[in-house]
Amino acid sequence: MTNRQPVSAADAPKAIGPYSQAIWSGQELFCSGQTPIDPATGKLIDGDVTAQTHRVFDNLAAVLVAAGLTLDHAIKCNVYLVDMADFAAMNAAYQTRFSAPFPARTTVAVAGLPLNARVEIELIARRA
Numbered sequence: 001m002t003n004r005q006p007v008s009a010a011d012a013p014k015a016i017g018p019y020s021q022a023i024w025s026g027q028e029l030f031c032s033g034q035t036p037i038d039p040a041t042g043k044l045i046d047g048d049v050t051a052q053t054h055r056v057f058d059n060l061a062a063v064l065v066a067a068g069l070t071l072d073h074a075i076k077c078n079v080y081l082v083d084m085a086d087f088a089a090m091n092a093a094y095q096t097r098f099s100a101p102f103p104a105r106t107t108v109a110v111a112g113l114p115l116n117a118r119v120e121i122e123l124i125a126r127r128a
């Protein structure tokens, strides 16, 4: 028997590969990386890294809501950028989606992201 309890969010993009949108493990929820896919079309949105970051957070929020949580439950985020020149703009959008104290975070630049997204963010959340 698996200890992986999946979360399925109709308002977030369907997985584009063999992964769950999120998995509960005990009190912690591991949310797969979200790219700026519009769940209505299944396609990447048009827009710069600011718009892409907000779409990513809308998608993460939809997954969290399906699990009975919100972004306030996030404890760790990993941010992937294809161009570190987007760091400041990503931060500006990012900081509007949380209130202090901010979750722990790591940001790295990567060689590429699915569907040619500029940003992907994954997070871990914890219920009380």
Ligand SMILES: C=C(N)C(=O)O
Residues within 6 Å of the ligand: 016, 017, 019, 032, 033, 034, 035, 114
């Ligand atoms: C988009 C993803 N989270 C993936 O391909 O792993």
